[in-house]
Amino acid sequence: MNKIKVGIIGGTGYTGVELLRLLVTHPSIDVALITSRAEAGREVVDLFPSLRGFTDLCFSPPDTELLTACDLVFSATPNGIAMTHARALTAAGTKLIDLAADFRIRDIATWEKWYGMQHACPELVAQAVYGLPEMNRQEITNAMIVANPGCYPTATTLGLLPLVQAGLIRSNNLIVDAKSGVTGAGRGANVASLFSEVADSFRAYGVAGHRHHPEITQNIQSVSKSTVDLTFVPHLVPMLRGIHATIYADLIDLDKSLEDVHHMVSSFYADEAFVDVMPLGSHPDTRSVKTSNMCRIALHKAGGSGKLVILSVIDNLTKGAAGQAVQNMNIMLGLDETLGLMSPAVMP
Amino acid sequence: MNKIKVGIIGGTGYTGVELLRLLVTHPSIDVALITSRAEAGREVVDLFPSLRGFTDLCFSPPDTELLTACDLVFSATPNGIAMTHARALTAAGTKLIDLAADFRIRDIATWEKWYGMQHACPELVAQAVYGLPEMNRQEITNAMIVANPGCYPTATTLGLLPLVQAGLIRSNNLIVDAKSGVTGAGRGANVASLFSEVADSFRAYGVAGHRHHPEITQNIQSVSKSTVDLTFVPHLVPMLRGIHATIYADLIDLDKSLEDVHHMVSSFYADEAFVDVMPLGSHPDTRSVKTSNMCRIALHKAGGSGKLVILSVIDNLTKGAAGQAVQNMNIMLGLDETLGLMSPAVMP
Amino acid sequence: MNKIKVGIIGGTGYTGVELLRLLVTHPSIDVALITSRAEAGREVVDLFPSLRGFTDLCFSPPDTELLTACDLVFSATPNGIAMTHARALTAAGTKLIDLAADFRIRDIATWEKWYGMQHACPELVAQAVYGLPEMNRQEITNAMIVANPGCYPTATTLGLLPLVQAGLIRSNNLIVDAKSGVTGAGRGANVASLFSEVADSFRAYGVAGHRHHPEITQNIQSVSKSTVDLTFVPHLVPMLRGIHATIYADLIDLDKSLEDVHHMVSSFYADEAFVDVMPLGSHPDTRSVKTSNMCRIALHKAGGSGKLVILSVIDNLTKGAAGQAVQNMNIMLGLDETLGLMSPAVMP
Amino acid sequence: MNKIKVGIIGGTGYTGVELLRLLVTHPSIDVALITSRAEAGREVVDLFPSLRGFTDLCFSPPDTELLTACDLVFSATPNGIAMTHARALTAAGTKLIDLAADFRIRDIATWEKWYGMQHACPELVAQAVYGLPEMNRQEITNAMIVANPGCYPTATTLGLLPLVQAGLIRSNNLIVDAKSGVTGAGRGANVASLFSEVADSFRAYGVAGHRHHPEITQNIQSVSKSTVDLTFVPHLVPMLRGIHATIYADLIDLDKSLEDVHHMVSSFYADEAFVDVMPLGSHPDTRSVKTSNMCRIALHKAGGSGKLVILSVIDNLTKGAAGQAVQNMNIMLGLDETLGLMSPAVMP
Known part of the structure; x- marks a missing residue:
């Protein structure tokens, strides 16, 4: 079976490594690309040895062509980055899940006040879906852009x-x-x-x-x-x-x-x-x-x-970031919503 | 100068060792006695090596005669113990500071409901003072029994x-x-x-x-x-x-x-x-x-x-237990309220 | 496909809950029984809420008949318990993996000196295999009793x-x-x-x-x-x-x-x-x-x-206890050695 | 009694705040000055609220005139800073205790290899004393420069x-x-x-x-x-x-x-x-x-x-940095070696 190609923009933070932890064992997904300007060229496992044996990816610079070749892209960057990629991705038919806040607030003025910058694509905010499946499952199914909720x-x-x-x-x-x-x-x-x-x-x-x-x-x-x-x-x-x-x-x-x-x-x-x-x-x-x-x-x-x-x-x-993003991905891709997410909590 | 003799009932808990930490360097106080049934005979520093060099006390069984020979006694036991000592101590003119809850609640029925036992000396509850100096400093000055507040x-x-x-x-x-x-x-x-x-x-x-x-x-x-x-x-x-x-x-x-x-x-x-x-x-x-x-x-x-x-x-x-007890002691004994208590917080 | 039935003796410690964490998602295993004298009758998830949704087992008293009905039994008890079950289990053809120390030391006198008790079945120590797969994989394949190594x-x-x-x-x-x-x-x-x-x-x-x-x-x-x-x-x-x-x-x-x-x-x-x-x-x-x-x-x-x-x-x-026990189980049962064990480490 | 004036170069790290914790209650010492280029003008207690009520110092830029007006100066900076102050201080008769490594290694070539820089005053290394009192108490008594040991x-x-x-x-x-x-x-x-x-x-x-x-x-x-x-x-x-x-x-x-x-x-x-x-x-x-x-x-x-x-x-x-520095200071100033240092360890 062909796996679905996903990309990750900004994979050097804790949300990024958690996404990788969940995706490298996800049965339907192939992580095709993970970007970082600062770490470009470095092996992912050099930064995160916990993943040794599970991936041979290297960080690469954010390349629009490679990103738009994915079926779906996660943005795990600081606020203000995903919105600069959104138009290109959606134009190419690539779905986007933003784990930061760029698409969470419907009122642009409120967003700009709290996040201290001008929004790069206000017209896409209106069509983005707030990705809390328990609230908006149906809309997420058809969304091109999902705003993954804050923790x-x-x-x-x-x-x-x-x-x-x-x-x-x-x-x-x-x-x-x-x-x-x-x-x-x-x-x-x-x-x-x-x-x-x-x-x-x-x-x-x-x-x-x-x-x-x-x-x-x-x-x-x-x-x-x-x-x-x-x-x-x-x-x-x-x-x-x-x-x-x-x-x-x-x-x-x-x-x-x-x-x-x-x-x-x-x-x-x-x-x-x-x-x-x-x-x-x-x-x-x-x-x-x-x-x-x-x-x-x-x-x-x-x-x-x-x-x-x-x-x-x-x-x-997990539910506050990367896990919920995978849950949203499953819904957006028509997969079983729980795929790759059914492990018991670690205790202690 | 002769130091004031104090005793500690039940010195094996964290409140007890904190009391000792503060009292062994207090300029006006001599800890004459510290009791523990379970550890009687054992050197205090054997249990709490942090105090090595500061005390040569051994734990002793709770002996009423030795306790009433003190000017003031702290009770650092679980709830329900101080009240069994209170009559003997006050009769002998020994002041009592209870770090547990026996004298905190003025309404006996409420106390008995929450603490699940019968009160041993309800008549002393009425004359005990709730030891929050910022609220009751004047009453503490003259109290025989001080109920040291909860944290x-x-x-x-x-x-x-x-x-x-x-x-x-x-x-x-x-x-x-x-x-x-x-x-x-x-x-x-x-x-x-x-x-x-x-x-x-x-x-x-x-x-x-x-x-x-x-x-x-x-x-x-x-x-x-x-x-x-x-x-x-x-x-x-x-x-x-x-x-x-x-x-x-x-x-x-x-x-x-x-x-x-x-x-x-x-x-x-x-x-x-x-x-x-x-x-x-x-x-x-x-x-x-x-x-x-x-x-x-x-x-x-x-x-x-x-x-x-x-x-x-x-x-x-400290302020939630042993430090406040020392503050109350200073007030009850007519000492400077801050004596032995003026050290900066430890950071980090 | 029929799953293989396993039992766990003594499931209330950290090794027990880690075994459960690994086994409830293991594709070939059904945990048929988990014993605890102290918690008998209580739901496992009442003690370990992290497992809610993954098991509906209750703790049961250690019943030899139920244990010998299993294909394999893990003993996750303190030292000295597994050896009291070993004869009955092996006689019934039930394999045993002891996560404690009863079968680790080949010299009985040395074992009795360090563990302070008499060994209950010295004759089985000789045939038990020390379960470090990287050292003894071949012997583990055919073992009835595996002594899971210490951490x-x-x-x-x-x-x-x-x-x-x-x-x-x-x-x-x-x-x-x-x-x-x-x-x-x-x-x-x-x-x-x-x-x-x-x-x-x-x-x-x-x-x-x-x-x-x-x-x-x-x-x-x-x-x-x-x-x-x-x-x-x-x-x-x-x-x-x-x-x-x-x-x-x-x-x-x-x-x-x-x-x-x-x-x-x-x-x-x-x-x-x-x-x-x-x-x-x-x-x-x-x-x-x-x-x-x-x-x-x-x-x-x-x-x-x-x-x-x-x-x-x-x-x-995990590798120091329950994970290695599952690895040994996989070998003993002729399963893929890595089954149920291929998740990346959690970081951070 | 006139207190002895000391200064601290570089007081924004953990060694600096620990020095202050010990010195603000030291009976013979007045901290006259604490320097930080980055925080110059800021109140010390704004950075370290644990010291509120114990000092009203502000950080100041490192001013040689103010430093040489002190009887003794602690340098609590990163390696390579104390050596740039040492000549001026000793020339003015101000004693120096360096809590970093500038004066610890007697062999200049070895020091330069490990610390990756050229030494600014090799001639002073020879006369500096390694400040482990249990080893070198006598030499510390007369030292102008003490190299406070590493932890x-x-x-x-x-x-x-x-x-x-x-x-x-x-x-x-x-x-x-x-x-x-x-x-x-x-x-x-x-x-x-x-x-x-x-x-x-x-x-x-x-x-x-x-x-x-x-x-x-x-x-x-x-x-x-x-x-x-x-x-x-x-x-x-x-x-x-x-x-x-x-x-x-x-x-x-x-x-x-x-x-x-x-x-x-x-x-x-x-x-x-x-x-x-x-x-x-x-x-x-x-x-x-x-x-x-x-x-x-x-x-x-x-x-x-x-x-x-x-x-x-x-x-x-403490003994690995600021406490030992105060111990050395006491020795260098002819004070009781234990002054300001006799508090029991905090437990827990």
Whole structure:
């Protein structure tokens, strides 16, 4: 059987190596090309020895002709790069999954404000699909461009989606206290991400404003009948992988039992391969999804206040980035959605 | 000069060794005795080599006569032990600082419900003083029994105290999302605290109810004019020391500027040696207080919602336990409150 | 196709959950049974949520009839248990792979000295095969009982095997300075393995003697023409998984070039799927094999002395335990040796 | 009493902040000046909030006039900077302690080979004193320039010094397998020191040659009657602070008892405040010296070979850098050698 040819733009970060980890054993895919200006010519396994024996690719400069020869291209670069490739790729009939933020925000002005640059192809934003399969599966099937969601927005949106859509909770007093492992900060050389700066410590960041806030709000607003007012505070955890979103919401009907809420959310996700609503009383730890494409969700009523507390965990590099990108790829290519993604989480 | 004799009941846990770390270099104190049934006869430095050269004490069985010969006794045992010593100690004129919870909750029924046992000396609870110096300094001065606050309640109460007391925030929609290092779980042998269970992972626990919830509520209610409704969710961080409380509150006057709020809180704590209100824009990390008795607080208005977000960090073993106990001891003995406590945090 | 039925004795430790992680996606295997006296009746996924969706097994008491109905049984218990099952299993024609030490040491007196108990079936030790496929592949093919090697012995033996066998190094001045992640200490509740005891620290242990020393010596002696004198010092690293053996050896021919040595070792392992001799100049990190069944080896001449330094890394739970057990199972059952084991290491 | 004025050149690294941590509470010292070109004008506490309340210094550009106005200057810069200040400082009568390597190697050619630059003041190398007080206390007393030892050389030399000097071990088969926490790699922004690169992993580095090898050899050779041949292999441990040297040596008299060796080493260090020879059977962990100026040493005969194994641990930032620098300062200034350094290690 002929394998489908995919390319990766910008493969030297953690998202890139995670994509490779998933793709080199994917039964239907051939990674034809992986680009990096800085590492062009170097063997991939020289940078990532974990892949020795699984690939003999070298990094190459980003060459439009080679990229458009692929059926599908992942862009795993910093923000602002994918949009410079999008026109050429789509014109050639090559599908694009952007793991950065270039196509996530529908309102161009909002995007330009938060990302501090001019958008290179605003007309393509309108036709791009936000790649959260549990929300937009049908549209992803036919998309030429998929905006792969951010890690915090994935965990948060999956936690809130059924509750907001069913009108069970108030949209104007939502609080998302989110925590991320350090790989979320990327593989760039900067002091703030040094082991000696983050190990054995914990802190919040970006309290006054974070780029994932408008993305989360856009998602929740799209399924809410009333105006969304949501507080989002991210924190940095001294661990490699994992997002833990602790979400606080007010039930509209205070007498609604937790069992009823749990039943509704479980039913909503009953057919989803990658969302696991855990039994009542559970406290999912991030390691329960480490290296897997699963999102695990637990529901509680908090002691004292009776406020609804939703716990939602993912691996930021897998369901929060590369795994979800492969899931989107499977959908876009008409493959089984779970292909190459059904490994249990690594524990411990 | 004759040093003041103190004793420690139950010195084999992390609170015990932290007390010793602070007391062996305290200029006015002589640790006369440290008890442990399980380790009786063993040299302290055999268990804690970090103290080699600083003490030649051996653990001894808890002997009432030796304890009442001390001027002051710390109880660093699990809950339910200090209350069995309290009558004998106070009768003999020996002051008691309990680092566990036996004297923290004024309502005996509430205490018995949360701690699952009958209280051994309810009449002494009434005369015990809750040992948060920034709240109760005057009462501590004259106390025979001080209930040393819990770690989460210390960080949370210091973050909320000036705001609630000044009536700046609504008391009925408070959310405390708190994170703790693993030493908070103690030195007991249990699977859930193994390195291999908590390293490189993150999780919430006790969402449906935690013993520190009634303690926090009691503190906040005591300074609030309206009814307190507070949601408290603790989490476990893969680090040794540190509490980070992220507190969400609604300003009553939405137009109140963050600068005004910051000025008020800064003024409130201006004379406190162990509360540091940081400049606007700060995100204190827990390592900025590691091993020190300091609480650092930062104030933000969250992006989007404008909700007030208070970040409050302490070292759970120092300001959250042994350091605060030494601070209370200094006050109770008429010493300079900061004696033995003025070392900078260890970074990194 | 009918799958082959396997059972697991003692599935509640880290070796047990790693076995399950590998077996639930193994294409030819059905895990029919997993035993635990302490957890009998409990769902496996209740203890290990990482496996939710991959198994609906419950732990059951160890029942001889059910175990002997399996084609092959893994014993993932503490030392001294597998030997009590071995006669019944082999009598019934059920193959046994013991992941503990009951069948590793050929000399019964030595075994009884180091493991502090009487051996229950010394006659079966003689017919058991030491399950290091790179050394004993042929014998494993026909074995009824395989003694799965210890984690330190695996890393060390693979590092030394070709050099000793070829007579390139002196056997009487070997030094193995080995380092292990904390999962190697097991999932038992004990203070020494608490996060708060091992995080952010490093130490040696067992310098005066460790059970893996006679096992390593037995391996090396079996391929050496002269008497082996080997110093072995293990250390504990604050990480979850991984063994790093740093081995110091004297070349017999001091003029032998490092290139020649490297070429010889590379040739020796050229056909091995799970041993990777890295390019000259490499320093393999343990994460380069995390969750994989690979052993990576690098060779150096040390600065100054010119002593040969061999670096050998494995994942203690995979190639050092469960992965190697699956490799042995594949060989014993006549399956492709790599079946179910060809995933890249997880990085980071 | 007038305090003694000291300056710090290059105070933005981990050695700089550790120096400040020790000096701001030192009873006889006033830090008059701390320099950084990159951070000139910025408040020290803005970079290091752990010091809030302890200093109001700002970083300033390195001004020779201000530096020579100090009684003593620490240079905590990268290699190659202190030597450019040395002539001016000594000419002005200002003592210099260099925490980098500019004055450690007596042979200029060797230094220039390993450090890849030309030495700026070779004539001052000859008069500089190597600042290991346990070896050179008398010379340090009168030194104008002290070369503060490297972290690995400190741990290793203290472990070997009494044994080599007494002629108890062979000098030509010494092996030092050393492990360091990540702060040893400094606070520079580089990918290899990112949390996501070093956490949950372990590796060797520099096996073919490391700058501390000639320094260690110089130390050992200076007390040995025969030629030193020493193998040195450093490793990186995922922890913040700490050096653990595991040293392998052959006793010249194989019948010498471990008790005798232990007694000799204990006697050698009996009067040293900062070397602790632990009881037989000990395995010092690095946390037993965390934040303290102590070196702890344990002695073993290894199982099997009977080789002498010396375990030596220090905190790389304290006894391995800033603490030892303060110890040297105390000696050079005629103060009590232990002043400002007598705090117990932080545990855990």
